[in-house]
Amino acid sequence: MNRMPVAERREQLVEAALAVASRDGIEAATVRAVAAEAGVSLGVVHYCFQDKDELLRAMAHAITERNTVQGLDQIPRGLPVAEVLELAIDALWASISSTRGSQLLSYELTTSSLRHPELNQVAIEQYRGQWAAAEYVLDVVGKAAGVTWALPSEELSRIVVAVVDGYSLGWLVDGNADLALRGLRGLGGYLATLAVPIENGAPGSGAPMDDDAVAPQSDESPA
Amino acid sequence: MNRMPVAERREQLVEAALAVASRDGIEAATVRAVAAEAGVSLGVVHYCFQDKDELLRAMAHAITERNTVQGLDQIPRGLPVAEVLELAIDALWASISSTRGSQLLSYELTTSSLRHPELNQVAIEQYRGQWAAAEYVLDVVGKAAGVTWALPSEELSRIVVAVVDGYSLGWLVDGNADLALRGLRGLGGYLATLAVPIENGAPGSGAPMDDDAVAPQSDESPA
DNA sequence: CAGTGACTTGGGCGGTTGTCCAAGTCAAGT
DNA sequence: ACTTGACTTGGACAACCGCCCAAGTCACTG
Structure with missing residues (x-):
């Protein structure tokens, strides 16, 4: 060699x-x-x-x-929140569904880490990364659409990561990508109801909305 | 022996x-x-x-x-849907959080099944069971509170299973049971917004509500 | 051009795994 | 009481694992 x-x-x-x-x-x-x-x-x-x-x-x-989110820099400004969220979610799902083996490996790594002390830090690093990534995406999306969120961003990112994880697992099992994507778009719809337009003169937009602040969902992809 | x-x-x-x-x-x-x-x-x-x-x-x-839901028969009737959901979710989480090893094993079985052809049917059986269980619980809850749901029950059960799975995984990793329970209660709050009271003379109750029918989340516990 | 040290090789070591089997044991039927 | 067959035993087997090491090879420096 x-x-x-x-x-x-x-x-x-x-x-x-x-x-x-x-x-x-x-x-x-x-x-x-x-x-x-x-x-x-x-x-x-x-x-x-x-x-x-x-x-x-x-x-x-x-x-x-490698699970850093890509292509977020080209999100157009001034669009309604719901549309920005749909763009982000579609991009996320495209990157997840095209890397089945890696997704499955991520879950294998998580469970292995939770069993073997030598891999102790692996799982928590994975999820810290995903929670932070989700928080970042929500921040970018919020700025692009001119809104803030009715819930603390840590809670929101947890929701996003949990839901994406759950649907990814389901997709790995049943192979139905359309069902998963529809589910994730529903998450986007839910998030849109949590968007609060910025009063500032800026040209925001999107779903306005009351927060009856119930809450949790969320997750960022493990791709 | x-x-x-x-x-x-x-x-x-x-x-x-x-x-x-x-x-x-x-x-x-x-x-x-x-x-x-x-x-x-x-x-x-x-x-x-x-x-x-x-x-x-x-x-x-x-x-x-063994993951059959227990204690559903003693749900009182006539309560607001939000309260019934909270009861069900608290019971579900109690059974999940008290069986950490089994939960982790469930995820290990799922990933193993997806890798080894000899265990091919295991994962799909697991999730078919969970989706069916979630559907059943939603049905029981709906009847106890006198409501139906604004979304097809297959979609709803998918939401429940996905969210419960996601939060369970997160809890396995970070050990924060309170955060997970709060997240799941948020799922309950979201589900409550999807409850539609039955017009029938029966003493229903609970959050009424528009459906802007976005959707997905959901999961039933793998305990 | 010689020498030094980073890098590579391939085989060997002890341990664990799933699987198998010849032999032993015991309860029940005749 | 004796036979039969279901059940148990403990060791053997080959295959694979992570790990190690003595020896070889090559690039580079002086």
């Missing part, structure tokens, strides 16, 4: 682990399988990572980092 | 498998560990089950069947 500095080799191995685990499941991501996927011999993995667990943690970190 | 007919022995082994897997995770439920938990020798397991997979399927079937 081509010689390569450790740092670069590590990235390659993480990539290989991600490929194997997304395709065949986290249990299939053995040291041997990762080495074979990367086209290197067995010893290389333990030369670059102290443990198999360290490799798995690096892989989890990579897949979590 | 005491002699025992196969059928009875099978039940005992399923119980042992459930104990091991709930406590230590699905990976820890090896044939040896299950035999030890049941206090029988190794060969007994393969005498009662053809495969390890057959044992796992039987275990999954048992845990899914």
Whole structure:
């Protein structure tokens, strides 16, 4: 094999682990399988990572980092909240539904983390990332539509993450993408009822609305 | 060991498998560990089950069947829909939050099922059971409060299952039961806005309400 | 051009897994 | 009392796992 500095080799191995685990499941991501996927011999993995667990943690970190939301910068301003939300949700679902293996791997990583002390931090990092991402998206959407939200953004992001998680799981099980997307659009409709227009002279818009502030739902995608 | 007919022995082994897997995770439920938990020798397991997979399927079937909702028969009639929903949700959450290991095992079973062809039917059976249970609960609640729902019950049950799943996962990760319960009560508040009183002379009640029928959320617990 | 050290190799180690089986034990029927 | 067959036992097997290491290879520096 081509010689390569450790740092670069590590990235390659993480990539290989991600490929194997997304395709065949986290249990299939053995040291041997990762080495074979990367086209290197067995010893290389333990030369670059102290443990198999360290490799798995690096892989989890990579897949979590990759879940950053994309394409939010091109959301047009001045649209009604409901429409902005629909755009955001459609984009989110497109990115989720096109990466089934990664989605499934994310849930496998979460449950594995909750069982094995060596992966202790993985799950909480995953969800901290998702809650923060949801909060950020809600902030961007709110600014694009000129509204604020009737609920604290931590609660709202929890709602978004929970609902997206729930529908993603359901979709993984039954394979019905349309049903899931319709459900998520419903979440968008619910969120729209929580939008409060900014009194400021700015050209806001969207669903005005009372808050009878009931609340919870929410989640940001684990893609 | 005491002699025992196969059928009875099978039940005992399923119980042992459930104990091991709930406590230590699905990976820890090896044939040896299950035999030890049941206090029988190794060969007994393969005498009662053809495969390890057959044992796992039987275990999954048992845990899914056990998720039937309880205590619904003692819901008082004539209460406002919002209060009935809160009662139901509090009971549901009490049963979820008191069985952390089983909840986690349910998610492990789902992901395992989605990866291994031998467990193919497990996940879909789990969710069919949960969607049906949610539908049943919504029906009971509706009758107790004298209302019907503004959305088709299949969609509503999907919402319930998705939201409960999402919040359960979040709770498994961060351990914050209060936050999850508050979130689920919010789901109850949302559902209340979808309740339509029955015109019939019956003493219904609860939040009346327009349906702007957006929709989805929902889930029934995997306990 | 020689030497040094980072990187790679492939096999071996002990442990665990699912599966199998020859032999043993015990309750029930004749 | 003896036979039969359901049930149990404990060890063996091959396959796989994570981990380790002595030896080899190559790029680079002096």
